[in-house]
Amino acid sequence: MQILKHAGKAVAAAVAALALSAGAANAQQAFTIQIDGSSTVFPLAEAVAEAFQQQTQGRVRVTVGESGTGGGFRKFCRGETHISNASRPISASEMATCRAAGIQYVEIPVAFDALTVVVHPSNPLRSITVEQLRQIWRPEAQGQVTNWRQVNPSFPDLPLVLFGPGSASGTFDYFTEAVNGRARASRTDYTPSEDDNVIVQGVATNTGGMGYFGLAYYEENHSRLRALAIDSGAGPVEPSRQTAENGSYAPLSRPMFIYINAAALRRPQVQQFAQYFVNNASRYSAQVGYIPLPAAAYQTYLQRVQSRTQGTAFGGRQAIGVTIAEVMARPLIVEPVQQ
Amino acid sequence: MTAADTSARVDIATHPKSLAVRRFKDSSFIIIGILATLIGLGTLVALVWELAADGAHRLNAQFFWSFPSSNPAEAGILSAWVGSILVILTTAFFAIPIGVLAGIYLEEYAPRNPVTSAIEIAVNNLAGVPSIIFGLLAVGLFVQLLGFGQSILTAGITLALLILPVVIVATREAVRGVPQEIRQAALAVGATKWQATQHHVLPYALPGVVTGVIIGISRAIGETAPLILIGGLTFVAFLPITRPGDATFEVIGAVDEYGAPITPDAVETVRIDHDGVVVMPDFTEMPVVAGQTYELPHGATVQSVATWGDAIASWSPTNWLMSDFTVMPIQMFNWTSRPQAEFLELAAAAGLVLLAITLLMNGMAIWLRYRLRKRIKW
Incomplete structure (x- = not known):
């Protein structure tokens, strides 16, 4: 049967191609910054990623997923993503998971959202x-x-x-x-x-x-x-x-975060992207419907990105009704990495 | 006039009331039947109508040839439909040979014993497993254990497992439908079992097999849940396909002990090993020459341009298998949950495209079955 012979040849050729490609795959991929996490933060991350890729003319690729804050941290603490979007601070159990896996992170609040009761x-x-x-x-x-x-x-x-x-x-x-x-x-x-x-x-x-x-x-x-x-x-x-x-809409205004893998932040591409994110977060938050932080806050967080200062200001607890000034004033808690 | 007619006439004459009841039941069934048919058809029409009213005006060339964007006016489904096609190709590559071979074996070769029955029950149950379970399996097995990552390969294999029962069951039905005499005739003239299957059973079963495969694949196209679980992304603004000679950039700045390049903390003196380009923090570029030393500001990236020869040598036609991806249903799912009405229109337009693809594939299944059947001459 003619058709079957052709089909057989096609399958054999495809198997061979697949086997050949297994080693070479990925060799020619441009470096990809992988972001996942909160679907609330997604529109902001998408807008920044889009603009950054245009700026770098495709030399740095950025992908954004939306597995949710918890799902994002699970991938982040396994080292599968470089940046995790979060609509709440990292929780105590997520801190423990990251610590066990040796993943250290830089915490950057990027915008505010006002939960609205309708x-x-x-x-x-x-x-x-x-x-x-x-x-x-x-x-x-x-x-x-x-x-x-x-x-x-x-x-x-x-x-x-x-x-x-x-x-x-x-x-x-x-x-x-x-x-x-x-x-x-x-x-x-x-x-x-x-x-x-x-x-x-x-x-x-x-x-x-x-x-x-x-x-x-x-x-x-x-x-x-x-x-x-x-x-x-x-x-x-x-x-x-x-x-x-100005913090008067309490307790329902909440900060949103990105968590950056501290080791990945040593890569120039991730470093450039993180700086670009903080420098442009104000503009893109407004564009997608979120509330930008005060300019002074972005200055502080730009320095945090540049110095790769690790830790969380929340100690695994929720930030209810805190203003960004209070968040900035808090000391950062750094988890020692288990060997 | 036969005896039966006469007796019926007698029956009618003696039971006029029961005739009315039976006629009423007959016409009632027709009405109920038509209504039941219309509900299915009506749902499809309403769905298409609803989607078309919201999204039809978004269906233009720009929609098909643009990447997703945070600006709804510029957003499109390019990475989504390319991703869908590549995932489905991978799915077909795995599901068709495995499913068809398993189906033929179970029907033609497998002895009737408890083990075979157990396999049959398992296959039928597999068809009823919720698709999210396949996603969970894929995360553990393909993404983490086998290290395929969140790639097109992982997605393709996962969907292949998902539609495997459909392909197996369709193949078995089709093979079973080939008359026993055909096999016996082939065996009688000295053919081996495989020769009989290859030359006679399989060609006749082909229309049914093809139909099953296409229906399985059109199910896979609309799947979202397992792909989200294994890390199908939402924002992908590049195509996974590379051409031979697509030069990419390699960062050759200072490197830490893991081989990851280090950002100079302030101004750093870097010796350049290859001809390349320095991308400054403001994204302006400066060409650099091998063997020279340069002072670079904080945040600068040194990149060497891969030569055309290097790019050719390392290129393979299936590089895309390990690439990140997004697919049509994921893109649509994202747009439906956005606050701006423009994104909801984009979601409706993507839904129309998805519906059109499914209708097209089912139409193709019917046409192929018709064409292949016409060639069968028993």
Whole structure:
């Protein structure tokens, strides 16, 4: 059978080609900076990577994945990536994993995000206190708090329909710790989605809806949603670029990070990319909908990149309601590498 | 007029009511059947309509020939569709020979015993394993243990394992459909079992095998979950394919004990070993000559240009197998979760392309089956 003979030859040729290429593969690849991690930080990293590749005219390749903050750190601590995007500081267990693998890192906050609590535009509510948020989202509220009235008699008589990010998300980790006092402690009878547009859709089509996500998603959908001002004791504060930058939008404004492998930072390509990231983070954060750090902070972090200063300012804990000035003032904790 | 007709007429005359009931049941089934068919068809039409309304205006040459970008107006699916094609080629390379050979063996050669039955059950169960499990297997086995990394090779093999049961089952069905007399006739004139299979069974089974392979591959094209798990990337702005003579750059600055180049801490004097170029921190370039010493500022990169001969010598047509990659469904998945409406339009356009590819492949399966069947003359 003619067809089969040809097919057989093609398979044999392909096997031979594959065997030959096994050794030579990768020899001609341009150096690739590998970035993975948080899908929240992704748009910023993508914008910087794109611009950097254009600047270097393809001599340095940059790839960006989005395995999530936790998934990114798993790869980072195995030495598979050079840079890990994170929407929260490195956790204590991730610090231990990296230490065990001998991976040291340079921690760079790159921008702020303001977690925005949204309701349906027909909802008369304009602001909410952190305590009221806790009454709605704490684990004990499960199946109990089902109407806005139950939170406060002045609230509208509407069924409470909740939407939020899934438990794999760094946004979930931050919100639960900031509001409920313990990371990952949340009621679970809400509609979770890893896709924030699903949360937008849910709240926009439910008069009693409530959800939370990054400010950029609110800004793109402000005609369909209302953002609540957050009162953490000093009066209601609207989420905005100004209130996040000056620290008054507390406790729901959070820093976002990149973690750079300290050994990789000795490579000129990674060093150049990291400097380019810090130098241009302000411009690209604004472009993709995040809030830039103050200029002085970027100066400090540029020096940290150049001097390859290792360690984390957070000691494995979440950074709830800290301003960037406080973060900069903290000493860096460097984990000794086990031999 | 036959006896049966007469008895039916008698039956109708004596049970007029039951006839009405039976006629009602008959027409009810037709209506239910049509509705059931329309639900499937309607879903497809609604899906295409929805995607077309959002994304059709994005389908232009620029969309197909641009890399992803943070600027939606400039973003495209070039790295995604090239990645999809390369991954699928790799998948087909592994899945077709292994699947077809296993299918033929199980149907033609394997003795009927408990071991064979166990293998059959295992193959059928494999078809029902969620695709994410294949991703978990791939991370442990291919990415880490075998060291293939997050490459096109890993993705291709993973998807090949995923569609293997489809190919095996389709091959077995097709081989089983060849009449026993064909085999017996071949064996009767002295053919060996392999000759009978090669010259007679397999050609006749080919239409069914081809259909199974194409349906398996069109499933693989839309797979996202296992590829995300093994590290399919989202932002890839280069093509994995290299041509012979594509010169690349080698950094030849100072090197640490691991061979990684060191950034000069301030100004450093570097002796250049090869002709090349220095890329300054502001990305301006300065040509450098072998044997000379230069003072370089902090952050400068010294790169030597590989010669054309070097590049030819180290080039192989399958370099792309070990390359990082992205594929269509991953690119689409990323765009659907972005806040800006423009990205949602891009996602819809990518969805249209993906749907078109699947329809095209299924159409090709039908056409091939028709063509190959016409050549069969029993």
